[in-house]
Amino acid sequence: MTQAPEQEAPPVPEGHVRLTIDGRTVDAPKGEILIRTCERLGIVVPRFCDHPLLEPAGACRQCLVEVEMGGRPMPKPQASCTMTVADGMVVKTQVTSAVADKAQQGVMELLLINHPLDCPICDKGGECPLQNQAMSSGRAESRFHEHKRTFEKPLPISDEVLLDRERCVLCQRCTRFSDQIAGDPFIELLERGAHQQIGTEETAWGAGEEFQSYFSGNTIQICPVGALTSASYRFRSRPFDLVSTPGQCEHCASGCSTRRDWRRGGVTRVLAGEEPTVNEEWLCDKGRFAFRYPASPQRVLQPMVREDGVLTPVPWVDALERAATLLAGARDGRGEPRTGEDGEELAPKRGVGVLPGGRLTVEDAYAYAKFARLALHTNDVDQRARAHSDEELDFLAGHVAGVAPSHVSYAHLEAARTVLCVAFDPEEESPIVFLRLRKAARHGTRVVHVGSWTTPAVVKTGGHLLAAVPGEEPAALADLPDDLAAALAAPGAVVLVGERAAEVPGLLTAVSELGARTGARIAWVPRRAGERGGVDAGALPTLLPGARRVDDADAREAVAAVWGVPSLPAAPGRDLTAMLTAARDGELAGLVLGGVELADLPDPDLARAALAEADVVISLEQVLSEVTEHADVVLPVAPAVNRSGTYRNWEGRDRPFATTIDPGQGGSGRVGGTAAVTLPDCRVLDSLAVEMDVDLFTQTPQAAAAELAELGTVAVTPSTPATRPSSPDVSDGTRLTSDDSSGPPLTGRVRLATWRQLIDGGALLAEETDLPGTARPPRLRVAAGTAERLGLVAGEPARLGDTLDLVVELADLPADVVWAPSHVPVPGGVVTLAGLGLGHGDLVDVAAPVAAAVAPVVAHGEPQ
């Protein structure tokens, strides 16, 4: 054989070192950990403690390799997960070195000394790194014949996570996760030597603070043995008989990839999917554990029509025909002529409003938007089932609609020197944004929160709070400290604004002005998964699909051309509150509702009155709700697991997902013993439109997505002042009236700050029994001085408004300000502050409850 001529080795690239692993020469960036370099070469070194997103620990010693530096072999095998590469290093892994192989076998024997042989009943069995690596790098025989260490098992760390200390190999992945990633120190290493174990404050001292973390489920997923297991998945199945399907989390606008593991028509567990640009490998507990709602006994599986006041299941054809007839009549005002109070004859009710709700996929939101314009001839469509304002519509049109992730993304957050959070508590409203902010803060980013108190999220992202009295956030933004304003003017600075900014008149305008003044990039982070996509799909009264404005004739023409209709309605539509008011006052004849919870609305009583008064109510729902109680026709729609589609997350990034469980495939779609074939909203709306002689062409999510792509997006340059909204008129704001803001507060009257907590009894948590146990208990927070003035005692209940009793907790709020969660879970439902007529920035009465004349609604510390 001819020898190839010896080639000159190429020079080592800048910032790299050259080393030899198992006889192969490789260039690695300086500072890279040896085990990663091995991975890149395809050499699998066994490991337990090493995790790419956690700092190296060198705890398990399983990854021992032989290392030679500068021609001298190191005296003992080295842990490759803590050693960085160096120039001229010669590494021999277990593949080529008998010494390394023997060392690894010895470590495995040691790790297995106390590990019980209960693989048959362990949830990790079948997907266990310890099981696998004991086979690949362990010996069949152990020299250990003494008794194994035993512990009481399982130890509940929280309602969701169970700890089995016998199985633990002390790799410290979980403790490092809780310390480095989540920032909730809930488990720690206790004791020393052979007694070393993972435990909680409770196991160490017998008592301790109750632990809450929104991210505890991640420790289950990264545990390399079966020491941490999920209470809800416990003993439910084996990994090898589950079908794993990639999915998208439907719970918030973070846009996490998930992996849904399912069996026999039901999801048994949800795991975090690997998506480096979005959720890395993490998932919040809501996304991980709230998946049982499709199996609710309240699920609607068949179309229903109201006959003699009772909802009666009917075939699809009849339900669609009935709904179409009712809607066409309502649209054209063919109802009974009305009689006014004075006996004069009024025009019949006319028109139909569309309230799709904020949980839709992009395709569904597009179908609703198109349905409103083509079938109902109106722009009365508003997806915002929450506090909203006209100012917000302008903000969305100017700063959000059509904006791509290249404007602000997770990567921008990580790279930013300064991030300002306005009306946005990241941990409660978008947990994965919080994790990224925390990661950034740990690497030097200054995260400043404009808020009323130092929430856990503020503490865990560096503790920079810009205190503002609720309702006066715009003034705080207009008058930022000089150093912060200068920091925001530096390149890469980001302003994150939450959906509840709409509750404070003038705040979104102040944010726009701040952006224009400093050049900081603005991103809007809504709570619900569908809100961002709905903005782009045109499910708003002033926006058409693709960031086109309704009041722009050219835009209307362009959309009409694609839709194949001569023209589109030109008058901007009414927003949700205006539609409900019109329906209540007898001006609007009908309403089409998607997944809208009346309790979420800014005025639930108005909504109830409107639904009662409207002639026609069509509900597209997954479960029976307060809306279906009023509905004339209920059309069932499919939950996220039974359909495909695309969510668009807060960045504007499309997060497409395929069907997890196809109900059409034999019995696999069975829910509650019934073969349930439910359809996505866009398909239902398409069929309904066909009954009304209109073609939407949204039979499938794919068709809807294709048409939306064909429509495209008009060019949007969000930070250009020219496209910013003109300063909106905020004088119609109802919150701050003159008598509210002048003079010192009356005794007992204080200003209310409020927002929602992550786990607070939402509709998609309906069937969860374990999850509420890890929720943060609803508390009334107040500063010590204010508490003293009001006669409140920490730990004792206080009465907010007339009926709501909450336990008082002291926090660093401004004087005469209290904070309470917007939704308070109570046995059998939720109490919302909006339902009590209270909102952010309002003046409320707070007092220690005396013998009550009104039966109080007691919020339990631990919601049921």
Next chain:
Amino acid sequence: MGMFDGIAGFGVTFSTMFKKVVTEEYPLVKKVTAPRYHGRHQLNRHPDGLEKCVGCELCAWACPADAIYVEGGDNTPEARFSPGERYGAIYQINYLRCIGCGLCIEACPTRSLTMTNEYELADDDRQDLIYTKDMLLAPLLPGMEQPPHPMRLGDDEQDYYVQGPEMAKRGLEQAGEHDLDTDNRAGANALPGAALVGKAPEDQR
């Protein structure tokens, strides 16, 4: 043509007349199978009646015909079906699929699943050939108690496994030898733990 030609045709007939008859008189007379015949499965019990099955699904995993469906469940202090934390909440064997290979009983880590000699597994209804847990569980013998009930023979599951052979022997003595053969339906392995007597867990290590 010879004179015996007419009779020669009956050669086979006449010679067979003097041989042993191979006709089975089934179902009037039941066939006695080999002692280790792979018949219908049985889920065995501990001597106090608790189930041996821990719902680990290894039988379902081992099954080449996908005939077994298992779902585990959590033993609680109020409702205990087996020693330890886990029990088989749902257990089904589909005898339309089962090929009687016996891999499942080899996979069983607790000797819960064994095979009896019962071979009459035919029916005219597909649904009836999916045997559920109540049909597969071994019958209760004297001294056994229908679960759920607390652990009677030890403080934890270790006691059941380590002292299992002794307990099974004691159970035999209490029950009396004649009880072994009373249950024809369950066949030769009628007594739960009978398979375990000869082979203590120590031998399996």
